[in-house]
Amino acid sequence: MSILISDRELAARIESGMRTVVLDARWTLAEPHGLESFRAGHIPTAVSVDLEDELSDHAASGLGRHPLPSDAAFTAAMRRWGIRTGDLVVVTDTTANLAAARAWWLLRHAGHEQVLLLDGGIDAWVAAGYPLETGDRTPEPGDATARFGAMPVIDIDEAAGFADDGVLLDARAAERYRGEVEPVDPKAGHIPGARSAPTSIALDADGRFLEPSALAARFAGLGVEPGAPVAAYCGSGVAAGHLVAALAIAGIDAALFPGSWSQWSNDPSREVATGSEPR
Template sequence: MTQLIDAPSLAAALAEQPTARIPLRVLDVRWKLGGPPGRDEYAAGHIPGAVYVDLDTELAGHGLPTDGRHPLPAVDDFRDAVRRWGLDDGDDVVVYDDASGTSAARAWWLLRHAGFESVRLLDGGLAAWRAAGGAIETEPTIPEPGTAAVAWGAMPTIDADAAAAFPESGVLLDARAGERFRGEVEPVDPRAGHIPGAVSAPTTGNLADDGTLLPADALADRFAALGVTPDAPVAVYCGSGVTAAHEILALEEAGFAAALYPGSFSAWSNDDDRPVATGA
């Protein structure tokens, strides 16, 4: 099943909601590295009925630098957030942002990890919605609290030790920009470079010019060229576990299951005992 929904299909599904058997919940996950939070953008205009989700406070925990910049939230904290968004078990959920899905995919991954079976990303995000003539509202949506149950474990993860050993038996993809992988620049983390043995696979390479995800066959070709095969395990990291979720979604569209290293390079580079490689 595709992990995507296009703007016309979302508009049609929202129009059917008064008589729909399964409730459709829309989450606005606008976020930018370094801030400010996307709440002001949400207030300026969002998809009707969408609930704002704060990535830094609701889709991430906080700990030591060696835990990374966006460690997974505690399961109880995420359960409380999910209920604040009005979600119940069995709801159909759509997430979106204004960054081609690269931040909203974090919500997609966490909801899947928490046991939600129907979670889709709005392909092309808010830009695609506007281009399709979708309505915009400015009044915030404050839902009735939901009752959803949350339990971690539905999506695979790896820790730093597993990431270190992963290239020996599988493919470890680095979803950051190529210049960060090569160690030419590092705007936020203490050391520049990448986990030894990782393969550079910028998540932007999964996108078409209009910000939508490439077709499944094109994604499959891309990942095959990076060494991904049906017979070898795959794991993904990025700077802090956000855009890596987008790459995992793209891998699913291409027919591959992949694990997430949640701490990602922000955790790895804060541990002086972990080696860092540079260059292509």
């Protein structure tokens, strides 16, 4: 199954009454919880997802800015969203799936197989002329259970040596990778051996994912070869999920380093590389 669904396909499912759980995972620095924008207009039947409170566990220390939630906490979130075992879930946002990919990855990691991203996000839905709803929505509780372990994950020690035998991709903006700017974390630069792969390389001008062949070509240009181990990180483990999704579209399995740069740069024992070269 593809990991993408078009606005036309989603609209057809909603209009026909086919059971579809739509999750609105919008998140920005200006509005990290996304609820105000959700209430102002969202895809019909959608439920608001809180990236900060439901897709992260801020009680965990030393694991970066957005540590992964526990199985129990994510089970509670899935059930609040109304997800039942076997449901088709569609996740979307207003940032070309940069936030939605976090929910997509976590649901897949939790063992829920039927999860899709709305290609182009809510912007594509609106551009196509489909309607929005306003206000809140509380669905009937679901029965899904999170059992993490379905998606590959690496920790900080594995990230340190990953580039020795595989390809470690950095999903942050190129200037952050090079160490020219660092607006959030205590050190500027990148994990030694990592290669710069900003999430923008996976998108077209309309915020839709490139075709699989085009994505495969771009990743090949970064040294990703068939069968070679691949892992991705970003600032805090959110945008890296978008890169994992793009790699999946290209037919490439990739691991996620959840702690990402926010964990690495806060550890004084970790070396930091700067400049445009991996090392």
